[in-house]
Amino acid sequence: MVMRLWIMRHGQAEGAVVAGDANRRLTPWGRLEAQRRAQDFAEEWQQAILISSPYRRAVETAAEVAEVIGGGILETWPELAPEGDPQLVLKQLQTCGHSKLVLVTHMPLLSRLTGLLKDGQASSLYPLATAGVHVLEGIEGGIGAGMAQWRRTCS
Secondary structure, three states: OOEEEEEEEEEEEEEOOOHHHHOOOOOOOHHHHHHHHHHHHHEHHHHHHHHOOOOHHHHHHHHHHHHOOOEEEEEEEEOOOOOHHHHHHHHHHHHHOEEEEEEEOOOOOOHHHHHHHOOOOOOOOOOOOOOOEEEEEEEEEOOOOOOEEEEEEEO
């Protein structure tokens, strides 16, 4: 079975806050970015599992996406934090048992994860603008370092 994977960067977030980076919220523009991107992918994201970083701006982005596409299963993975280890995310992907996943995460992790999936190296060659999306495909259960096929980027 083919796994379809969309790696999305959260929408624009407010600047530094006293409560720390993990508590930064989306700006009104960031909410709009997330909604527009969800509209772009609404048909493809039907029945996809939405998985976000536990950081507030990623959770809010996933919630905006879910609202636009009419629902969805929302999960959080601590491995999707900005400085997360792409190898740990890969392990989660290999064992999650889902074939359509939208991961809402941050730079630099999303760039490093995309590099690992596409090229077999956790490189930083795949940055995204806020609410941008990398689209990849691979064989479910066999998706791994260098095994995903690049489909496109939407920024």
